[in-house]
Amino acid sequence: MNSFQYGKPTSLEQVTSFLARENANVFVMAGGTDLLGEIKEGLIEPDLVIDLKAVPGLAYIKKEKDAVAIGALTAVADLAEDPMIRQDYRVLVEAAKVIASPQLRNMGTVGGNLCQRPRCWYYRDARVVCSKKGGSKCYAEKGRNKYHAIFAGGICYAVYPSDLAPAFIALEAIAVIASPQGERTIPLAEFYAPPIVNVRKENVLGKQEVVKEIRIPLAKKNEKSTYQKFIERGSWDFAVVSAAVKAALSGATIEDIRIVCGGVAPIPWRLKKVEAALKGKKATESEARKAAKIALAEAAPLAENGYKIELLETMIARAVVALGK
Amino acid sequence: MASQIWPGAGVPGTLADLRIYSDGSVEVECGTQDIGTGTRTHIAVVAADTLGLEPQDISVKIGNSDYPWAPISGGSLTTPSVGPAVRDAALKAAEYLKGLASKKLNTPPADILLENKKLVLKTDPSKAIEIREVVRGLPRPMVFHGERSEHPSTFAFQTFGAHFAEVEVDTETGKIKVKKVVAAHDVGRVINRQTAESQVLGGIIQGLSAGLFEEKLMDPETGTMVNPNLHDYKIATALDIPEIIPIFADVVDDRLNNLGTKGLGEPPRIPSSAAIANAVYNAIGVHVREIPMTPAKVLAALKRKEAKP
Incomplete structure (x- = not known):
């Protein structure tokens, strides 16, 4: 672990001015549950770590006229416990409460969860210089890959590990991003970019930018949502496969649906063809499995992760059935 | 369902020393170790049970190779190695205590039991003397050497x-x-x-x-x-x-x-x-x-x- 300077800013303007420092490796830290691991594992060597928790007023959940606004520094545990979120956004609660362990949910933040780095074991091994770290290839492609991507691999097969990202994207969330130039908004679905755009990172955040807030549209009456996460053991694990679903239902009929999956691609993976196939259908297991098979036919599994195809079909089916519960 | 069979035998020759001090305190020394399986507890339980004491009355000294020889902890052999050695030493100590008490109770040692921290006459429990009374005034701590016996030679044995x-x-x-x-x-x-x-x-x-x-x-x-x-x-x-x-x-x-x-x-x-x-x-x-x-x-x-x- 290298020694670094620690910045304790008092405002978001100060944060972005820190980020603007030239010729310096600057990182922002929220809960630190991922960043400190990256430093200790020798994956990054910051010159300066900026503690976002020092900035007042970045942790909040507010219902506004047209949206619910969630501050980036909101603890994952607080998101799971918020009465308004619990009432209107089941998918967020179900995703938040299965993240890691209680200790990590208390420390980890919404913004940090959305900006965390992949857990690929080759990426996390400082000795391995893979494509994500500037090397020439993905070691998982022909190596050990039971947890790797079945969609959109190629340059890099690391999956995006966040539970909140698929849930927020299913809810059509928008990210508010701050920089020295001011603020901009971007749909969270477009915040993530696959390896082909830039294999070194998972999102389109610029060097001087920081996620300030997530906004989700107010829930409509006939909308239901749910999160299904598959892990190998009882608790404390990243998703092998997950499915976040939001749907507008008329009785048992699906009027509209968004399906976003975790653990299957380098970014949260939306299944638009499956969504299209389910529109107008009943929210039943057999319809869901029939539709899910469309997407699964497009999967490109590696030697050890083919079982994820079956798991994904089951997670989608269970999510669709859970909508009615 | 699945079953197991495993020797679970101890190591003959394992040693333990039991010491009785003139204030009645009892100490066991053994060159074993407690890797989390409860060896310390087992030593106290065996010594206390043999001497009519409570486990907390025994001070157990382990984890030092200067102490009497005991094997490594592995192969399920610690308790059946150390336990019998401690038992051997404690039985010798019990005989010694009975010998001291027999003079004071005016009865043969064979008629005396060790229970509730006392030496008690089998036939008349009202006649008893506390262990610490019997050893009061001993000029030096009394040491009893215990050794774990050989395995039976005529049959095999296992855990099941x-x-x-x-x-x-x-x-x-x-x-x-x-x-x-x-x-x-x-x-x-x-x-x-x-x-x-x-x-x-x-x-x-x-x-x-x-x-x-x-x-x-x-x-x-x-x-x-x-x-x-x-x-x-x-x-x-x-x-x-x-x-x-x-x-x-x-x-x-x-x-x-x-x-x-x-x-x-x-x-x-x-x-x-x-x-x-x-x-x-x-x-x-x-x-x-x-x-x-x-x-x-x-x-x-x-x-x-x-x-x-």
Whole structure:
């Protein structure tokens, strides 16, 4: 672990001015549950770590006229416990409460969860210089890959590990991003970019930018949502496969649906063809499995992760059935 | 269900010293160690039980190779090595104490019992003298050397055990949930029930974790292990642990050693993964032939079953 300077800013303007420092490796830290691991594992060597928790007023959940606004520094545990979120956004609660362990949910933040780095074991091994770290290839492609991507691999097969990202994207969330130039908004679905755009990172955040807030549209009456996460053991694990679903239902009929999956691609993976196939259908297991098979036919599994195809079909089916519960 | 058989024998020649001081305090020295199995407790229990004292009355000194020789802790041999040596020393101390008391009670030593921290006349319990009274005024601490005896030469002996597991298998995801394990073992005399049960729980939890989760994944290209951390190398969490019911036959076989006891290190670990694997077979009708029985392997086994005509 290298020694670094620690910045304790008092405002978001100060944060972005820190980020603007030239010729310096600057990182922002929220809960630190991922960043400190990256430093200790020798994956990054910051010159300066900026503690976002020092900035007042970045942790909040507010219902506004047209949206619910969630501050980036909101603890994952607080998101799971918020009465308004619990009432209107089941998918967020179900995703938040299965993240890691209680200790990590208390420390980890919404913004940090959305900006965390992949857990690929080759990426996390400082000795391995893979494509994500500037090397020439993905070691998982022909190596050990039971947890790797079945969609959109190629340059890099690391999956995006966040539970909140698929849930927020299913809810059509928008990210508010701050920089020295001011603020901009971007749909969270477009915040993530696959390896082909830039294999070194998972999102389109610029060097001087920081996620300030997530906004989700107010829930409509006939909308239901749910999160299904598959892990190998009882608790404390990243998703092998997950499915976040939001749907507008008329009785048992699906009027509209968004399906976003975790653990299957380098970014949260939306299944638009499956969504299209389910529109107008009943929210039943057999319809869901029939539709899910469309997407699964497009999967490109590696030697050890083919079982994820079956798991994904089951997670989608269970999510669709859970909508009615 | 799966069963186990394992020697659980001790090491002849293991030594222990028991010392009685003139203030009545008792100390046992033995060059063994407590790696978490309860050796310290077992020494206190054996000495106290033999001398009519409580375990907390015994001060146990271990973990130093200057102390009387004892073997390594491994192979389920610590308790059946150390226990009999301590018992031997304590029996000698008991005889010595009875000899002292016989003069004061004016009765043959054979008529005296050691109980409730006293030396008591068998035929008339009202006649008794406290142990610390008998040793008051001793000019020096009295040391008693104990040694673990040879094994019986005319017959073989083993520990025996059987585990029964109840599992639930999600055939859509391949995930196994162990609901309950019942484990029965014959390890001779149980020296201390709490540490014995704890050892069984540990063996079952280890076997469950190895059977379902723990997998060392080597990368052929870099020659390194890709999951050398507790995030990627998965071990069971508290939520994975089922109800566990340990049962002991508690059959004392006095021909083995002066305590009639056998070891309980490996025994509960031996059948613990296999019992779960057999329960999985019983549930889904196909064997998962390799541990850990991960969802990927269970799903693959279910496919093999479907493929069969």
